Amino acid sequence: MAASAAGERRAALHGVNGTPAPFACRACSGERTAPRFVVGGFDLLRCADCGSLTTASCMAPAAAADFYGVRYFRGGDYHDYQASEGAIRANFRRFADRLAAIDAGGRLLEIGCAYGYFLAEARARWECDGVDVSPDIVDACRRRSGGRVWAGDVAALDLDRAAYRWVVAWDVVEHLDRPRACLARACELLVPGGRVAFTTGDVSSLAARALGSRWRLLTPPSHLTFFSRRGVRSLLADAGFVDVRLGTAGYARTFDFACYRLLGQSRYAVLARRLPALAAAMQRRSFYVNLGDIMFVTARKPDGH
Numbered sequence: 001m002a003a004s005a006a007g008e009r010r011a012a013l014h015g016v017n018g019t020p021a022p023f024a025c026r027a028c029s030g031e032r033t034a035p036r037f038v039v040g041g042f043d044l045l046r047c048a049d050c051g052s053l054t055t056a057s058c059m060a061p062a063a064a065a066d067f068y069g070v071r072y073f074r075g076g077d078y079h080d081y082q083a084s085e086g087a088i089r090a091n092f093r094r095f096a097d098r099l100a101a102i103d104a105g106g107r108l109l110e111i112g113c114a115y116g117y118f119l120a121e122a123r124a125r126w127e128c129d130g131v132d133v134s135p136d137i138v139d140a141c142r143r144r145s146g147g148r149v150w151a152g153d154v155a156a157l158d159l160d161r162a163a164y165r166w167v168v169a170w171d172v173v174e175h176l177d178r179p180r181a182c183l184a185r186a187c188e189l190l191v192p193g194g195r196v197a198f199t200t201g202d203v204s205s206l207a208a209r210a211l212g213s214r215w216r217l218l219t220p221p222s223h224l225t226f227f228s229r230r231g232v233r234s235l236l237a238d239a240g241f242v243d244v245r246l247g248t249a250g251y252a253r254t255f256d257f258a259c260y261r262l263l264g265q266s267r268y269a270v271l272a273r274r275l276p277a278l279a280a281a282m283q284r285r286s287f288y289v290n291l292g293d294i295m296f297v298t299a300r301k302p303d304g305h
């Protein structure tokens with residue numbers, strides 16, 4: 001982001017005396033939040049009730065549709081999402097296996113389906129629908145794999161209620177301005193006994209606590225909430241879910257993804273320009289890692305609701 005844009009955003013968030021605007025915890029809605037870290041010019045507030053961190057910044061729906069367009073997946077949080085399709089689909093295949101071990105069959109809705117890589121892996125087991133905030137990405141997803149995919153906010157779209165066996169959202173809830181509204185909507189869309197599943201960083205994990213403000217997932221403003229385990233339990237209980245299960249998720253990552261995130265966009269560009277053969281080789285090779293700092297969460301909508 002340009003320095004002036006960051007300055008404007010900070011100016012909009014801070015009063016004349018530099019005091020952060022009041023922000024409630026996005027995980028549990030607790031109002032006892034206090035500044036904990038400043039990362040990339042953004043204040044991260046810690047919730048005294050659940051220990052989650054909330055970025056003191058908002059993203060309007062129109063801004064999110066633009067922010068999470070093609071540029072986000074090529075030069076944003078990802079160096080080149082589409083070039084890493086093999087590694088990403090391997091992750092999603094494992095996620096689909098984990099869900100199928102609990103409940104296979106029926107309809108499944110993915111929130112934040114991007115280019116449809118998870119839907120492609122899930123289609124053999126469920127009748128799949130997808131939603132993404134970016135119209136450009138939804139167009140690309142439809143061209144690629146067809147199926148029912150809609151652009152917009154899941155809370156506002158006219159979707160079938162009490163229709164889905166699963167509603168899933170991989171690495172999405174931390175990006176949302178209103179994750180509590182999203183989970184309440186997910187509950188509404190599920191059949192009684194249906195389940196929600198999502199992944200998100202765990203700010204209460206050993207790695208996050210050891211690294212403090214240097215934890216790799218503290219990336220505002222794309223990440224707006226850094227959930228603790230207690231925060232996830234509050235989020236789900238308040239949305240009406242029971243039988244909450246918290247595990248961890250490992251990921252296959254290409255070497256170029258790891259290098260891009262370590263070096264940052266501009267330094268990675270210099271490396272790729274000087275050593276193109278190395279950059280191409282890093283894009284083809286991947287490794288598997290589970291640092292225990294990403295949660296794999298499932299929860300059930302009660303029967304008879």
Ligand SMILES: [Zn+2]
Pocket residue numbers: 025026027028029030047048049050051052231
């Ligand atoms: Zn909280």
